Amino acid sequence: MQHGDVIRRLQEFETICRNRGVPITVQRRTILETLLRRHDHPTAEQIYESVKDHIPQLSRTTVYRVLDAFAELGLVRRLDHTGSARFDGNVRRHHHLVCTRCTRIIDLEDQRLDRLPLPHRTIEGFEVDDFSIHFSGTCADCRERKE
Numbered sequence: 001m002q003h004g005d006v007i008r009r010l011q012e013f014e015t016i017c018r019n020r021g022v023p024i025t026v027q028r029r030t031i032l033e034t035l036l037r038r039h040d041h042p043t044a045e046q047i048y049e050s051v052k053d054h055i056p057q058l059s060r061t062t063v064y065r066v067l068d069a070f071a072e073l074g075l076v077r078r079l080d081h082t083g084s085a086r087f088d089g090n091v092r093r094h095h096h097l098v099c100t101r102c103t104r105i106i107d108l109e110d111q112r113l114d115r116l117p118l119p120h121r122t123i124e125g126f127e128v129d130d131f132s133i134h135f136s137g138t139c140a141d142c143r144e145r146k147e
């Protein structure tokens, strides 16, 4: 994510926290900023590894809890395509290419997919408000390694 976008998203985060009465802490801000600057859809463990040196008293459990809370607030997206939860700082509509060998998740922007019509009427009482498509397959690196 571009630096300007990260700053804008952090401001949004503070507004959302204030509106919901969620305390804004250095821990939370650092965890969010770290995720926003990454493009690889990290696990909570990977986020913990990259922030733990900056926040000495941070526990693994806190990182897991904070990321889940962010997902609930709609600040980040939680992806469950690979067996372990992965986090995405990009909450705009986009899609994913998921490598079934190395579990890499690559962003896919495709306006044709974005324009898929949402069903207007509710299905089984379920009201659709958004969607994201994931394609599974083999990434370029894994394909090369096989040959």
Ligand SMILES: [Zn+2]
Residues within 6 Å of the ligand: 099, 100, 101, 102, 103, 104, 138, 139, 140, 141, 142
């Ligand atoms: Zn791969």
Ligand SMILES: [Zn+2]
Residues within 6 Å of the ligand: 041, 088, 090, 094, 095, 096, 106, 107
């Ligand atoms: Zn993504």
